[in-house]
Amino acid sequence: MSTSTLLISLFEQKAAINREFFAALAGASLSSDNRHIAIRTLNHIHTVDRIFAAHLRGEPHGFEASNTAATPTLDELRDSVAEVDGWYVDYVRGLAPEQFEEVLSFRFTDGDAGRMSREEILAHVIHHGSHHRGNVGMLMKQIDEPPPRDLFTRYLHQNEPQRREL
16 A cells, blocks of 8 residues: 555545544533533644644644634534545645655744654644544543544445455
8 A cells, every 4th residue: 555545545534533523522411521621622633733734735824822712613613624634635635656755844833843744744643633532532431422433444444345355
């Protein structure tokens, strides 16, 4: 599997699991404090996704922190996340193989300089989101509401059932 094929699959899985998390959270009986924490956590993921999308485009991101001061509603966040998830899938699909190794220079929100390849940035976005969705999943487990199963293997086998054949 090539880098581009793998990253396309990972970003498609990210979009799919985000849809599942938002649907699960909409019906979850979290306390208002834990619902706020869940939304803030998902908003942090989304803010970082937008920051790194700007780095990939070579544009300023306009953020001074890795989360926003205002907390969006779950519906507002869901819609904005879906838009950015679609952007990432299209972006990765459109990259030529040699572009993955291109190194980009940028500034983190704290002002420090950074340099990463496009491939490293994309890997960071995938891992960062997965990590923090796990935090939200723990909130759901505390109230005996199982979170969506955020597994790449699950995604691959649901979308390509022939992988189950031996």
